[in-house]
Structure formats: structure tokens, C-alpha cells
Amino acid sequence: MATMTFADALNDAHRIEMRRDPNVFVVGEDVGIYGGIFGVTKGLLEEFGEMRVRDTPITESAFVGCAVGAAAAGLRPVAELMFVDFVGVCLDQLYNQGAKMRYMFGGKAQIPMVLRASCGAGIGAAAQHSQCLEAWFMHVPGLKVVMPSTPADAKGLLISAIRDNNPVVFLEHKILYATEGEVPEGEYTVPLGKADVKRKGEDVTVVATAAMVPKALAAADALAAEGISVEVLDPRTLLPLDEEAILASVKKTHRLVVVHEAVKFAGPGGEIAAMVAEKAFDYLDAPILRVAAPFSPVPFSPPLEQAFIPSEERISQAVREVVGA
Amino acid sequence: MSITREKLVDAYTTMVKIRTFEEHAAQLFAEGKIPGFVHLYVGEEAVAAGVCATLRDSDYITSTHRGHGHLISKGGDVKRMMAELFGKRTGYCKGKGGSMHIADMNLGIMGANGIVGGGPPLAVGAGFACKYLGRDDVAVCFFGDGAANQGTTHEGMNLASCWKLPVVFVNENNCYGISCSVDRATCVTDIADKAAAFDMPAVTVDGNDLMAVYEAASEAVERARRGAGPTLIECKTYRQRGHFEGDPAEYRSPEEVAEWKAKDPIPRLEKKLLEMGVLTEARIQEIRAGVLAEVEEAVRFAEESPLPDPSEVTEDVYA
Ligand SMILES: Cc1ncc(C[n+]2csc(CCOP(=O)(O)OP(=O)(O)O)c2C)c(N)n1
Ligand SMILES: [Mg+2]
Numbered sequence: 001m002a003t004m005t006f007a008d009a010l011n012d013a014h015r016i017e018m019r020r021d022p023n024v025f026v027v028g029e030d031v032g033i034y035g036g037i038f039g040v041t042k043g044l045l046e047e048f049g050e051m052r053v054r055d056t057p058i059t060e061s062a063f064v065g066c067a068v069g070a071a072a073a074g075l076r077p078v079a080e081l082m083f084v085d086f087v088g089v090c091l092d093q094l095y096n097q098g099a100k101m102r103y104m105f106g107g108k109a110q111i112p113m114v115l116r117a118s119c120g121a122g123i124g125a126a127a128q129h130s131q132c133l134e135a136w137f138m139h140v141p142g143l144k145v146v147m148p149s150t151p152a153d154a155k156g157l158l159i160s161a162i163r164d165n166n167p168v169v170f171l172e173h174k175i176l177y178a179t180e181g182e183v184p185e186g187e188y189t190v191p192l193g194k195a196d197v198k199r200k201g202e203d204v205t206v207v208a209t210a211a212m213v214p215k216a217l218a219a220a221d222a223l224a225a226e227g228i229s230v231e232v233l234d235p236r237t238l239l240p241l242d243e244e245a246i247l248a249s250v251k252k253t254h255r256l257v258v259v260h261e262a263v264k265f266a267g268p269g270g271e272i273a274a275m276v277a278e279k280a281f282d283y284l285d286a287p288i289l290r291v292a293a294p295f296s297p298v299p300f301s302p303p304l305e306q307a308f309i310p311s312e313e314r315i316s317q318a319v320r321e322v323v324g325a
Numbered sequence: 326m327s328i329t330r331e332k333l334v335d336a337y338t339t340m341v342k343i344r345t346f347e348e349h350a351a352q353l354f355a356e357g358k359i360p361g362f363v364h365l366y367v368g369e370e371a372v373a374a375g376v377c378a379t380l381r382d383s384d385y386i387t388s389t390h391r392g393h394g395h396l397i398s399k400g401g402d403v404k405r406m407m408a409e410l411f412g413k414r415t416g417y418c419k420g421k422g423g424s425m426h427i428a429d430m431n432l433g434i435m436g437a438n439g440i441v442g443g444g445p446p447l448a449v450g451a452g453f454a455c456k457y458l459g460r461d462d463v464a465v466c467f468f469g470d471g472a473a474n475q476g477t478t479h480e481g482m483n484l485a486s487c488w489k490l491p492v493v494f495v496n497e498n499n500c501y502g503i504s505c506s507v508d509r510a511t512c513v514t515d516i517a518d519k520a521a522a523f524d525m526p527a528v529t530v531d532g533n534d535l536m537a538v539y540e541a542a543s544e545a546v547e548r549a550r551r552g553a554g555p556t557l558i559e560c561k562t563y564r565q566r567g568h569f570e571g572d573p574a575e576y577r578s579p580e581e582v583a584e585w586k587a588k589d590p591i592p593r594l595e596k597k598l599l600e601m602g603v604l605t606e607a608r609i610q611e612i613r614a615g616v617l618a619e620v621e622e623a624v625r626f627a628e629e630s631p632l633p634d635p636s637e638v639t640e641d642v643y644a
Contacts, residue, residue, distance in 0.1 A: 033576045034504040057474040057510035058441045058502050086440065089475070124361030124412070126423045128439030296639045301412030301420030302360055307635035 001184055007177040009151035010040045010116075013158035014078065016187055018048050021076060024162060027054040027063050028080030037082050038118055038177050060086050064115060065093035068167070071113040072101060076162060083129045084117035084171060087136075098167040099142030112165045114158070120173040120211055120261055121298045121309050130298035130305075132262035134209070137169045138239045138271065144168040144192055145239040149213035151181040153236055156190030164192060173210040173261075195242035197249065201231035204255040204319050207246060207272055208232060212259045212310060219315040228323055238268055246272065247280050254285040255322040259315055264292035286322040291315050328378070328539045330603050336378045336535055337598060338612050340370040340591050343394045345613075345620045346403055350393070350410060350424075353624065354570045359410045361423045366394035368533075368565035371590035372497050373398040375538025376465060376558075379546045385433040385451040385464040387444035389497075390425050391564075392437030395467050400432045407623040413630035420633040421641065433462075441502070442475025444468055445494065449481045452490035452555070463491040463549040465542075471502020473516045482557065486523040491549035493542065494520075494557045497532065499564040504576035520557040532560025533590040536597075563588070 004012070017024045026041055026048075032055035035042030045053040056063040060081065067077035081087060087094065094115060101109045121130040137145045144166050148154040154172070161168040190196075198213060199220050208216035213234045220230035233249050235242055250256050256276055258269035269290040276288060291310045299305055319325075328336070347365045354363045366373070369391075377386070377398035388395040396406060401417075409416025410424050417427045428436035435451060438444050448466030455462045472478055473496055485492040496516045500507050513519065520527030526548075530537040538560055545556035563585035567574040574582075598604040604612075 030503045030505065032504075037503070055505055055509065057505060058471040059474050059476070061476050089440065089442065089477070124423065126361060126425055126439065127421075128425070128443075129362070294639050296642045297421075299421045299633075299638055300361060300418075300423030300426070301633050303632050303635055304412075304420060304638050307638045 001182045003180055004151055004183050005177065006151045006154050006172070006179050007039050009155040009183045010158055010172065011042060012183070013155045013162070014041065014044055015047065017159055017162045018044070018052065020187070023074065024076045024078065025052040025054065026078050026080065027056060027067055029056055029058055029082055031055060031080050036080060038174065040116070041080065060090035061093055064090040065097065067113045067115065068093055068098040068111055071111040071167070072109055076112050078114045078116060078162060081115060081117035084119040084133050085128050085131050087117065087133065094167070095140045095143070099140050103142060110165045111167045114161045114168045114170050116170045116172060118174045119171045120175055121305055122175040122211070124300060124302060124305060126300040127297035132210070132260065134171055134238055135262055135266060135268050138268060142167065143239060144237065145171070146192060146237050147171045147210045148236055149176065149210050149234050151179065152183045152188070153190055153196070155183050156188045157192065157236060159187065160189045160192050168192070171210070175211045179214070190236065192237045193240040193242055194237065195233055195235045195245035197231060197245070198234050199230065199232040201229040201253065203229045203253055203323050204257060205231045205233055205246070205249040205253045206257045206259060206315065206319065208234060208259040209238070209268065210261065212261055215310070215312045216259055216315055219312045219319065222312070223316055223319055226325065228319060228325060230319060241272070241275070243275055243279070246276065250276055250280050251283045254283055256284070256288045257291060257315070257318045257322055258288065259291045259310060261293055261309060263295050264290055265295050267292050286324070289318045289322055291318045328536060332378050333598060333603050336374045336539070337594055337604070338616065339374040339398050340535070340594065341613055342403065342616045342619070343370045343373070343397045344591060345616050346397060346406070346623070347393055349620050349624055351566070351570055360412060363410070363424050363570045364391040364568065365566045365570065366391050368585065368589060369497060369499055369562045370394055371535040371538055371594065372495065372532045372560045372562055373467070375535045376495050376542040378539055379543040380463070380465065382432055383460070383462045385435055385448065385462065387435050387448045387451070387464070387466045388437045389444060389467055389469060389472065390437060390439055390441070391469070392427060393424070396427055396429070396434055396437065399434050401427070401429055401434060403620060403623040404626045407627040408630050411627040411630070412632065413627055414633040415626070415630040419637065419641070441469065442472045442477040445478045445481030448492050449485045449490060452485060452492035453488065455491050461550045463493060463546055465493045465495055467495050467497060469502060470496065470498040470500065470507045470516060471505065471510065473519065474510055482520065482523045482525060482555070485555040486525045489552065489554040491552070492555040493545045493549055494555060495542070496557065496559040497562060498559055499562050501564060501568070501577070503568045515559060517557055517559040525555055525557055527557035527559065529559040529561065532562030533588050533593060535590060535594045
């Protein structure tokens with residue numbers, strides 16, 4: 001184990017896979033000379049050279065489409081979208097082309113690519129550089145959607161995503177890049193589609209994603225002092241969703257709060273809540289609550305942005321509400 | 326069309342105002358008083374000032390992430406701009422937008438833009454509205470050398486040309502899109518050459534020469550106003566600072582930066598105007614002092630203004 005940041009853990013995953021498999025290459029804006037705007041691809045150009053670490057012009061459709069086409073032709077691209085908000089520029093190449101080729105061609109193609117993107121609010125980057133759009137991708141059959149919350153998960157999931165034979169959208173909350181944690185060395189993998197219980201508890205299940213996981217854990221600590229035992233579960237992969245793990249937790253605690261930074265309406269929490277209501281209704285002792293962002297674009301001004309992002313206090317309130325405290 | 330002496334003084338004043346505004350913004354950002362991203366236009370002032378000197382209030386512009394210069398040149402109020410940079414309620418966007426989204430619809434400023442290549446189709450739309458409504462106003466689209474490679478830019482230029490719309494595409498070729506130098510991003514030497522694909526007239530000018538920019542822009546704007554269609558103007562210039570404040574900009578050499586600083590458009594225009602007798606040293610000092618007072622007042626206004634209330638988050642989502 002080594003202590004490293006979330007960004008360095010992702011960097012490590014790139015290096016391991018690029019050393020292991022000569023068909024893995026990196027493509028995107030400022031991934032080479034600059035080392036990625038958040039530093040994730042730092043040093044890769046020096047180690048692997050220009051053929052495998054491709055700086056592109058500002059042309060998201062061209063380079064994301066290039067990743068799709070190269071994957072169809074046998075390579076394993078890792079494309080970096082600087083901010084997930086830019087996906088609108090190139091969405092067709094991802095969801096109409098990459099996600100559907102295999103199905104449309106009757107199973108005769110595979111698209112082993114990863115589209116990495118930063119997401120999330122918290123640095124005053126305003127409405128076009130701060131969104132959490134995971135629900136958009138969750139709505140597309142053919143994609144996988146990953147959203148890690150710790151450096152170790154980031155590394156293990158990225159390695160799995162690169163090895164997966166499907167297009168994987170890999171979402172990195174920008175607030176997490178500088179966070180540190182213990183990360184296993186070498187070819188450490190975390191399987192896609194497997195949730196992780198980040199804290200065991202008895203009274204209520206809090207399903208949280210990305211930057212909401214540390215907040216949920218902090219809330220759980222505080223609530224423990226009030227005598228409320230919170231289980232915090234991080235799905236880690238949103239598509240496919242580890243329904244089994246979520247259901248097992250809810251069947252134990254009988255209460256569910258879902259926390260995410262994406263806007264609440266038609267967000268990922270709606271899907272999780274509906275799944276639990278369908279499959280474990282009889283186990284529930286209280287209505288399922290969602291803690292999520294209000295239905296607005298992400299505002300710039302710090303007090304507005306802080307009001308937008310779900311707070312530890314709002315998570316605690318929801319937990320108190322479902323346990324009737 | 327040559328520029329009047331009065332317009333020259335105005336354009337010079339505008340350039341000094343942009344520079345002064347941004348020097349203050351840089352300092353305030355470093356002090357932590359301005360949150361988020363700030364992209365400065367230092368070294369490129371002649372482009373916005375020269376182009377906007379040919380426009381009137383009812384004309385439209387679309388801007389970029391590097392928008393302060395465009396906004397000030399189109400008549401934007403530095404008090405409300407600075408307040409927006411601070412995220413204050415008195416700012417242009419009530420603190421909702423920040424530096425990257427300042428807009429003034431009353432002055433035809435359709436917003437700075439966080440999406441590279443977001444502006445060109447919008448300018449096409451504004452140009453279409455002018456034509457549709459029988460107005461002789463025009464839309465100017467400022468976009469970078471990086472943005473010149475986006476599909477939206479090419480689609481926008483094609484549509485403007487097909488429909489003979491009153492749009493002027495102003496390319497700010499400042500040699501880089503973040504770390505990507507223009508020669509690594511496109512195979513043509515002059516971005517103006519791209520217009521050939523749309524049968525659109527195009528010209529390349531020295532973007533650090535206010536008069537050259539003005540001349541090219543006035544011809545293009547006049548052409549657009551009389552319904553003869555769009556033009557592409559490429560202005561060769563240079564971004565003197567990092568891509569955003571805090572960018573160490575290690576992707577370029579200090580020699581290159583020094584070479585371009587020597588071609589700074591402001592002292593260059595100043596020298597010319599002194600030679601022409603349009604300005605005197607005394608008048609220059611007077612202009613600079615006036616601008617400084619205005620910007621300092623803007624900073625004071627921003628600092629003293631209230632922050633928005635958290636309850637305002639969900640306001641303004643729908644009309
Ligand atoms: C669609 C999109 N892709 C990438 C970015 C990130 N980005 C912001 S500014 C920039 C460089 C833009 O270069 P250019 O158009 O030359 O403008 P300049 O910054 O030089 O003024 C990039 C890549 C973005 N904001 N939007
Ligand atoms: Mg540029």
C-alpha cells in the first residue's frame with residue numbers, strides 16, 4: 001500500500017495498463033504536454049511517447065469518435081474529456097455510435113474504450129464546468145458508468161474499465177482529485193458492478209456517490225453520537241448497478257436515503273429508489289428520501305454554489321427524518 | 326475606411342480600460358477575492374477594441390471564456406462586471422455566471438461562453454434574427470484559434486455563408502489553445518484559409534495593430550449590413566499570460582513570450598497616436614488616470630456589494 005491522491009491513483013492505473021497492453025493509448029485535449037488539466041496524465045507522454053499519448057485540437061466529436069473507431073478497430077483508447085459538461089459537443093459519437101454499435105451489428109463489434117471526465121461542483125467553475133450528468137449516461141443501454149469516491153477505488157475501477165470490452169464512462173469528481181488514501185500497489189482491480197459498504201451500520205442505509213461519500217461518512221460519524229447507526233454504501237458503478245448489495249443493506253436497515261450531487265429530478269436516486277421500492281417494499285419502515293441538488297444549473301457565486309451542493313447537514317436531516325428522530 | 330481621430334482616442338481608452346480592469350482582476354484573484362476561473366485578454370486588446378469600434382449598441386456579439394475585452398469594448402459596465410467576478414448580487418448575472426458567463430442583452434452582448442465553439446452558431450442565430458426582422462444590425466462572433474477547429478464553428482460559418490447572413494467571424498489567433506500551439510492543431514498557416522471551404526471572403530490581419538483590425542472589421546461589418554453576407558477576419562495576436570490565472574504555462578518559451586510582449590498593442594498604438602499628434606503625453610496621463618479611477622471605483626463597488634442569498638439558487642431557471 002502507498003498513500004496517494006485520487007489523481008495520482010488514476011495516473012498509476014494508466015501507467016500499469018499502458019505498460020501491460022501496447023494497444024492502450026490516451027487521447028484528449030492537453031493530456032500530453034500539459035499532463036491533463038487536473039494532472040491525471042502527467043508524465044505519460046514522457047514514458048509512452050507521442051503515438052500513445054495524443055494531444056488533440058479542441059474537437060471533442062473528432063477525438064471521442066476517434067476513440068470509438070479505434071476501439072472498433074482493435075485498440076483500447078482512454079479518452080479524456082476535460083469536463084463532463086463538454087459531452088454535449090460530442091454526444092452522438094458516444095451514445096449513438098459507441099454505445100450501440102455492438103447491438104446494431106448483431107453482436108459483431110466490441111468497443112473497449114474508456115471516456116474519462118471530471119465532473120461536479122465546488123470550485124466556482126459555474127454552470128458549464130460543474131455538472132454531474134451521470135443520469136444521462138445511465139439512460140443509455142450499451143454504456144457502463146463508473147463513479148469512484150476513493151483513490152483506491154479510482155485505481156482499481158479504472159484498470160477494470162480499461163480491460164472491459166464495452167464503452168465505459170468514468171466520472172471523476174474534481175473535488176476528489178487532491179484527496180489522499182491508501183492505494184494497493186500493482187495490478188489492483190475493483191470489479192465493475194460491485195458496490196462497497198464504506199461504513200457498516202444498522203439503522204439506515206445511505207447510498208452515496210462520488211464526493212457525497214465523504215460527506216455521508218462525516219454525517220454518519222456525527223449521527224453515531226446521536227445514537228443513530230448509519231450504513232454508507234457506495235455503488236461505485238452506476239451502470240450496471242449492484243442491486244443485490246443495495247437490497248441486502250436495505251433489508252438489514254429497513255430505511256434508505258440516497259445522496260447524489262446531480263439534480264434530484266430524474267437523477268440517479270430516482271432509479272435506485274424505484275428499484276428498492278419494487279424489490280424490497282415490504283422491508284421498508286419509512287419512505288425513501290433523496291438528498292440531491294435543486295433543479296437549477298450550477299451557480300457561480302460561492303454562497304449559491306454551497307446552497308446547491310448537498311451538505312452534510314442535509315444528509316443528517318434526512319437520516320433523522322427516516323429514523324423518526 | 327480610415328478611422329477618425331475621435332474613434333482612435335476612444336479605442337485607445339478602451340484598450341487601456343481592458344488592461345487596467347484585468348490587472349486588477351489578476352491581483353484580486355491572487356488575493357483570493359475572485360473565485361473560480363479567470364482567463365485574461367492581456368495582449369489581445371486591439372482585436373476587441375478595433376472590431377467593436379465599428380459596431381453600435383444594437384449589434385450583437387458572441388464572446389468566449391476570455392471575454393472581458395469583448396464586453397468592455399461593446400460598452401459593458403466595469404462596475405457590474407467586477408461585481409460579477411466577485412460573485413456579488415449587483416453583478417451582471419446576479420452572481421450566477423461569473424467571469425465566464427457575463428452578458429448584457431441590452432448591449433447585444435450574448436454572453437461570454439464556457440464552451441469552446443459555443444458562440445459561432447449563436448452568432449448565426451443572431452444574424453438570422455436581424456435579417457428576418459429586417460434590421461440592418463450585424464452579429465460578430467469572437468472565437469479563438471482553438472475554437473476554429475470545432476465542428477460548431479465550421480457548421481456555423483457554412484450556414485452563415487449559405488444564408489448570406491450578417492455575421493462577422495473574428496478569429497483571435499493567439500497561437501495557443503491552452504497548451505496546444507496552433508501549428509499542432511491545424512495544418513493551415515492562416516486560419517483565414519478555412520473560409521475558402523464556405524466561399525466566404527477572409528482576411529488575415531496583425532491583431533496587435535488597432536488600425537489594421539479596425540479597417541478589416543469596418544469593411545466586413547459594412548458588407549454584412551448591406552446584406553452581402555459573412556466575412557472571416559483572422560487577427561494574429563498573442564496571449565501574454567497563462568491560459569487561466571494560475572497556469573504556469575510551461576508549454577512555451579520565455580523568449581517567445583518576451584518577443585510578443587515587445588509587440589504589445591497598447592504602447593504600439595500610443596506611440597503611433599503621439600506621432601500622429603492625436604494624443605499628447607498629458608492627454609495620455611489624463612486618460613490613464615480616468616480609467617484607473619473608474620476601475621478602482623468598480624473594485625470598491627464589487628467589494629462593498631452584498632452576496633446573493635442562498636434562496637436565489639432556483640430563481641431565473643425559467644422565464
Ligand atoms: C467544448 C470545450 N472543450 C474544451 C474546453 C476547455 N478549454 C477552455 S478554453 C480552451 C482553449 C481555447 O483555445 P482558443 O479557442 O484558442 O481560445 P484562447 O483560450 O486561446 O483565447 C479549452 C481547451 C472548453 N471550455 N469547451
Ligand atoms: Mg487561442
